[in-house]
Amino acid sequence: MATVAHAAGAARVRAKPSKLHREQVFWAYVFLLPWIIGLIVFVSGPILFSLGLSFFNYTLGSEASFVGLDNWIKAFTQDELFWPTILRTFVYTAVVVPLSVFGALLVAILLNQRLRGTTVYRTVFFMPHLAPTVAAIFIWLWLLNPQYGLINEIIFQIGYHLTGTGFKGPGWFGDPAWALPSLMLVALWAAVGGNMMVIFLAGLQGIPQELYEAASIDGANSRSRFWHVTVPMISPTLFFNSVLACIVAFQTFEVAFIGTRGGPAYATWLYGLHIYQTSFQFFDMGYGATLAWILFIALSFFTFLQFRSFRNWVYYAGDAR
């Protein structure tokens, strides 16, 4: 009898957390309900839908017809803008990401020197990142105006003071050779003091001071302290920032759309513009979805590569690996 009572008691003890658990499960799903609906209706549903859409010829409002892989083949073999656009977007990314990531790191290192007035510097450096992209582009268009912009005036004045005749500045957004560099300039301006810099700064402040002291005692000069203490310790942050910066750079749209409309002579026709024009100006949804999926696959692959190289150069302090 005693054992039965004991068993019943144990069962009751066990039943109690299970009731608690049931209640937790119930409330978890209640709290998550909006997000689960959002995930299905606005995220995962649309992803699958757009994959399916890429196998159809479908212009908004007309009949859809199944075309198999035609859209995919078209992108790689028939669309004359496709490869140049991919290349251009790669060039843009390959320039903007390293420069902005290392620029942000250098600025963060500068701000980590415990200079008087660091708060003021940090706020000033962060300001470009705060300017709404649209407003920033219009400001830069005007700043880089070949005739009436401040930059070409400065270039002219420098020439005037050095040689007696003014230097002629480039045509910036209006010159096919300079248009893409102009967009890069705007992106760099917004990025070097922005979120990445703030994240780096926090990472730098998390490096234990003893490491630097130990390195100094071992005779490391400031350069080797940077490469052998700062860089390894900051590498997880470096990695995080690089991955996100690539994802953002690949999708660049506003700067190219407002700044140059992709021109002159397609000089700034980035991949985002190609998708935009296909989907939202020609309303060719099938092909637009294909282009979007190619971007998705390329980005996933690229991120995967970054994660694979991750193990080789990212160092986690306190990690057993």
Add this chain to the structure above:
Amino acid sequence: MAQGAATLPREATSPRTMRKPRRKVGALLRRYGLHLIAIMIGIVLMLPFYWAVISSLKLGTEVREIPLLWWPRVAQWSNYADIWNVRFFPLWVWNSIFLTVVATTGTVVSSSLAGFAFARFQFPGKNLLFTLTLATLLLPAYVLLIPNFMLFWKLGWLNTYLPLTVPFWFGQAFFIFLFRQFFMTIPIELDEAARIDGASYPRIFWSIVLPLSAPAFATAAIIEGINQWNSFLRPLIVLNQPETYPLSVGLRYFVVNPGDNLPKDHLLMAAAVFMTIPVIVIFFVGQRAFVRGVVMSGIKG
């Protein structure tokens, strides 16, 4: 300074006291050099703002004057009154405010609920769902934009504000993650004590977690508020009636549609500055919360 003072005793006991003054001069030079670099970076980064503000205060006839004017002869503050007469500018400002407030509120409410569930509950499928949530952070926007656009079209939502507000009431991965990270720093013992006192989970969320999470809510509201205020692509594809545009899309009309043929650059610059000011003000008000949020999402990511 404190560092220098701390190393002083060691230097004094060291036999090479001869080097001390030179090293101090070197440190001083280095310090001034760093200030110089910082100031120069600051000037370069501020240049566009300088040029925008200066241009916005010039007369319409001064903006394209050669040689360039580095300073307006008389600051034309009236330009900031004149922009309100350009096209639908007052409407654009109002639309932007409305969309920003509604969408931001939705994001904060729905994301904090989901963040709470991930931080506090054990339930089947939690890991899978959380991984999915993080994975959506890496999705390119276009993959979603095209089918979402078709959905809005099917629902007859194009040219309304529904596509620009409703989806934001269903959570966003970044903010869910942000809230989860913050809620996990609140001791769970507080919840347990409240449970013993008979509080329900919604009650715990409302009266215990919420009051302790003001910084997280401020951070999310500021970041999403700025995102919404700057939002361009979505309204661009969804709306096609100029009077319904938010400011970000309407700004183009200062260039695209000058009306007469006079240069309107001073007004465009005034409008651009006008659009930037609220962002900077909000940033200054919530700077600490904002920086903490960026750091929290970045470091622990």
